[in-house]
Amino acid sequence: MNVEAARSVRDEVVEMAEGSLRASRELVQLSTRKKNNILESMADAVDAGAQRILDANGLDMDAGRAAGLTDAMLDRLLLTSDRIEGMSDAIRAIAALKDPVGEELSNWMRPNGLEIVKTRVPIGVIGIIYESRPNVTADAAALCLKTSNAVILRGGKEAIHSNRAIAALLVEGGTEKGLPEGAVQLIPFTDREAIRELVKLEGLVDLIIPRGGEGLIRAVTEHARVPVLKHYNGICHIFVDESADLEMAVNIVENAKCQRPGVCNAAETVLVHAGVAADFLPLLSDRLSAARVELRGDEAVAAILPSVVPATEEDWRTEYLDLILAVRVVESVESAVCHINTYGSGHSDAIISASETSQRVFSRDVDSATVYINASTRFTDGSQFGMGAEMGISTDKLHARGPVGLDELTTYKYVINGKGQIRE
Amino acid sequence: MNVEAARSVRDEVVEMAEGSLRASRELVQLSTRKKNNILESMADAVDAGAQRILDANGLDMDAGRAAGLTDAMLDRLLLTSDRIEGMSDAIRAIAALKDPVGEELSNWMRPNGLEIVKTRVPIGVIGIIYESRPNVTADAAALCLKTSNAVILRGGKEAIHSNRAIAALLVEGGTEKGLPEGAVQLIPFTDREAIRELVKLEGLVDLIIPRGGEGLIRAVTEHARVPVLKHYNGICHIFVDESADLEMAVNIVENAKCQRPGVCNAAETVLVHAGVAADFLPLLSDRLSAARVELRGDEAVAAILPSVVPATEEDWRTEYLDLILAVRVVESVESAVCHINTYGSGHSDAIISASETSQRVFSRDVDSATVYINASTRFTDGSQFGMGAEMGISTDKLHARGPVGLDELTTYKYVINGKGQIRE
Numbered sequence: 001m002n003v004e005a006a007r008s009v010r011d012e013v014v015e016m017a018e019g020s021l022r023a024s025r026e027l028v029q030l031s032t033r034k035k036n037n038i039l040e041s042m043a044d045a046v047d048a049g050a051q052r053i054l055d056a057n058g059l060d061m062d063a064g065r066a067a068g069l070t071d072a073m074l075d076r077l078l079l080t081s082d083r084i085e086g087m088s089d090a091i092r093a094i095a096a097l098k099d100p101v102g103e104e105l106s107n108w109m110r111p112n113g114l115e116i117v118k119t120r121v122p123i124g125v126i127g128i129i130y131e132s133r134p135n136v137t138a139d140a141a142a143l144c145l146k147t148s149n150a151v152i153l154r155g156g157k158e159a160i161h162s163n164r165a166i167a168a169l170l171v172e173g174g175t176e177k178g179l180p181e182g183a184v185q186l187i188p189f190t191d192r193e194a195i196r197e198l199v200k201l202e203g204l205v206d207l208i209i210p211r212g213g214e215g216l217i218r219a220v221t222e223h224a225r226v227p228v229l230k231h232y233n234g235i236c237h238i239f240v241d242e243s244a245d246l247e248m249a250v251n252i253v254e255n256a257k258c259q260r261p262g263v264c265n266a267a268e269t270v271l272v273h274a275g276v277a278a279d280f281l282p283l284l285s286d287r288l289s290a291a292r293v294e295l296r297g298d299e300a301v302a303a304i305l306p307s308v309v310p311a312t313e314e315d316w317r318t319e320y321l322d323l324i325l326a327v328r329v330v331e332s333v334e335s336a337v338c339h340i341n342t343y344g345s346g347h348s349d350a351i352i353s354a355s356e357t358s359q360r361v362f363s364r365d366v367d368s369a370t371v372y373i374n375a376s377t378r379f380t381d382g383s384q385f386g387m388g389a390e391m392g393i394s395t396d397k398l399h400a401r402g403p404v405g406l407d408e409l410t411t412y413k414y415v416i417n418g419k420g421q422i423r424e
Numbered sequence: 425m426n427v428e429a430a431r432s433v434r435d436e437v438v439e440m441a442e443g444s445l446r447a448s449r450e451l452v453q454l455s456t457r458k459k460n461n462i463l464e465s466m467a468d469a470v471d472a473g474a475q476r477i478l479d480a481n482g483l484d485m486d487a488g489r490a491a492g493l494t495d496a497m498l499d500r501l502l503l504t505s506d507r508i509e510g511m512s513d514a515i516r517a518i519a520a521l522k523d524p525v526g527e528e529l530s531n532w533m534r535p536n537g538l539e540i541v542k543t544r545v546p547i548g549v550i551g552i553i554y555e556s557r558p559n560v561t562a563d564a565a566a567l568c569l570k571t572s573n574a575v576i577l578r579g580g581k582e583a584i585h586s587n588r589a590i591a592a593l594l595v596e597g598g599t600e601k602g603l604p605e606g607a608v609q610l611i612p613f614t615d616r617e618a619i620r621e622l623v624k625l626e627g628l629v630d631l632i633i634p635r636g637g638e639g640l641i642r643a644v645t646e647h648a649r650v651p652v653l654k655h656y657n658g659i660c661h662i663f664v665d666e667s668a669d670l671e672m673a674v675n676i677v678e679n680a681k682c683q684r685p686g687v688c689n690a691a692e693t694v695l696v697h698a699g700v701a702a703d704f705l706p707l708l709s710d711r712l713s714a715a716r717v718e719l720r721g722d723e724a725v726a727a728i729l730p731s732v733v734p735a736t737e738e739d740w741r742t743e744y745l746d747l748i749l750a751v752r753v754v755e756s757v758e759s760a761v762c763h764i765n766t767y768g769s770g771h772s773d774a775i776i777s778a779s780e781t782s783q784r785v786f787s788r789d790v791d792s793a794t795v796y797i798n799a800s801t802r803f804t805d806g807s808q809f810g811m812g813a814e815m816g817i818s819t820d821k822l823h824a825r826g827p828v829g830l831d832e833l834t835t836y837k838y839v840i841n842g843k844g845q846i847r848e
Contacts, residue, residue, distance in 0.1 A: 025765065025789065025791075028788060028789060028791075029788070029789065108810065110808070110809075110810055114799055114803060116809060116810075121791075123821055123822070124791065124821060202645070206821050206822070207821075207822060221626070221649060222649075225645060225646075227651060227820070227822045229822075245844070248844040251844065251846055252844065252846055254846075255846035255847055256846075259846070259847055341449065363839045364452060364453070365449065365452060365453065367449075367452075367545075367548065367837075368837065369837055369838065370837065370838040370839075370840060371837060371838070371839050371840065372840045372842060373839070373840065373841045373842060374841070374842040374843055374844055374845075375538055375840055375841075375842025375843075375844070375845040375846075376842075376845065376846045376847050378846070378847035379538060379840065379845070379847060384534070384847070385534075385540060385838075386532065386534055386540075396651070397547055397548060397630050397631075397835045398547070398630070398631060398651045398653075398822060398823040398835065399822040399823040401835055401836060401837060401838075402837070402838050411821045411822065411825055412825060413791075413792065413793055413794065413795060413825060413826070414793065414794040414795070414809075414825075414826050415787045415794075415795050415797070416794060416795065416796045416797065416799055416803065417797045417798070417799075418796060418797060418798040418799025418800075419798055419799075420669070420672040420675065420676065420798055420799070421798075421799040421800060421803070422675055422676055422678075422679035422680075422683070422799075422800045422802070423679055423683055423800050423802035423803060423808070
């Protein structure tokens, strides 16, 4: 590594972050109406500049093909007129959401007459580090602006031209309606050093949200001094209890595995109570073989479904993101909980059960962001939760867990109203 | 550094943390009644074992004197019968507080009939790293147990004998009433390596709370992979606005500076609006010189109070923790906000003002955990807030800000009740 170049990347990132900090002081003063006007103007600019985005995206697609990106990766990178319209629609949808900033979270009076008001406020400066999908540029900028946070965007190198075009349009459109300078910034170069420097800027950057594969997230966490809100992966489980409605269980497993296998809230492992294994497993096998799902089972499963692929310890730890499902027979709800807390990722886990006791034990003892009783894990999603829009899902336990919507992009402060009180 | 020794410290810390994780799975199952019985039994054990604690503390005091600790440090280390009674009283007070675990934070129904319940749950495994005062051992253990968190305690080396004695009594007393093994553990050695290893245990430890001087906290943050909730220092400000009741302002400044100068919520800097400087500064000088406070002022202050010590840039950044007060004249509430956001530590800042506009601007724009309107900064404290007990104050913005009480030692999860819903 060239020391002079590294120093210069650091200088540029620090300068950007200082601009973000200044912008964050202005953002906190903007009214909801003003923020919404800025968002509408950003959306208009994206619509009006669609051709600029398409041209830039063409450069990224050419480079992506030359670099041998897979079809799935190219598809995530690709922008079309429809997808650009989707971006501006999403910005307008965020404008239409309730502004959480300034909300009174609680309020109490002390015996000495001090009134303590816990108030929702922006976090300050948020850095978003993400991979290929260029629509994240618009989503993240809009979510941060709505919550009066300044944002530093650092997209993947495959999407650099698209991201630059989108960010430029957002800033142009926003500035017309009073977007503070520095409120939305994209790191314009793709040097990895920029990430390493950004995540160290304690005092300038308040929060880093990495979105992408486990490798990216581990690299961010490795170097971070700034708090990180993240999600490594989604190893989601469905436990079919002894008292389960087996038809419901099959429907839910099929949905959670097959409806969209490549996403984090898809199921990867099914745990079946020994008391219903002989009834349930053939039903499951029939339904899922029709959907071309490969089952990998432990010995107890193989005893009932001889054709199953043998599961290894590694299977319990794997996020397949594919039409493969690990299956294990367990002796009790407690064993299911133990398996989930050992191998799971704290994302989304479901119990299918008619027993209130089992439901209570499972929902209390499974240490995950979202625990489902008789429903598919696929509902872990900001829009499915009714949050309108989301920055992603957190499997961290601090600050925010589960879908990260507008509220989760805020913190609070205490405003205390007195009449001259001093401490005795 | 001896590699073999380091490996062994790591092994020991990992083994402790694995025990904590197992204990945390049991703690989540304990009823409030059971936790309170355990706490009462811990308090009884501390009372019954007071002599053991005093004997151990004697060893620490001897070592402290031999090591040349200052009188203030020796006083913080010293335990007496009264102080031990204070510890057991604090444990009983925590037993009497409301249990936050299991509280329903919110609850809503989606159009598809899914009921989403946001529920308060323990964080899991919390590591507390603290300096000399041995009562933290009891406080932290009790606060964590009440919130169903497993705790790993790592006290300062000066207090190692006292801490070992207190922790042993807590575990003995707690175990009689069913304290899970590993729920309360003290790292029994004082090797610094233990801290470095502990703060890296992502996946085993969920949160680190360091309590102590800035050096300790920086060392922890430097090495941490686990989220850290912390407070570096308290550079608290009082802004005396043009419309301030000057008698109220003098009373509040005197209280905030003098009532207990060595604590983090004491005031360090007073900002005076230029419009009232000529009236206010002589009043301030008279009152504070009677209290033997040294004033350090900028040129505008010196023009009114010629005897003032000239303030340097360094003064604005200093937490004196002593009878010294920096004083600066500012032109407006906006200038006051700018000074506070530049030099402050985000802890506690006050405005003394009769103007609702100034109050609103100040409370909105000062980026601190607690903002006071016409009251002393000395109220930033869990018991003054009515939280009953606290683990400390956070100047971080993520997860918890301001006093860290029972609620702040919890996180949440979503429990979602369905009737077989699958995603379309």
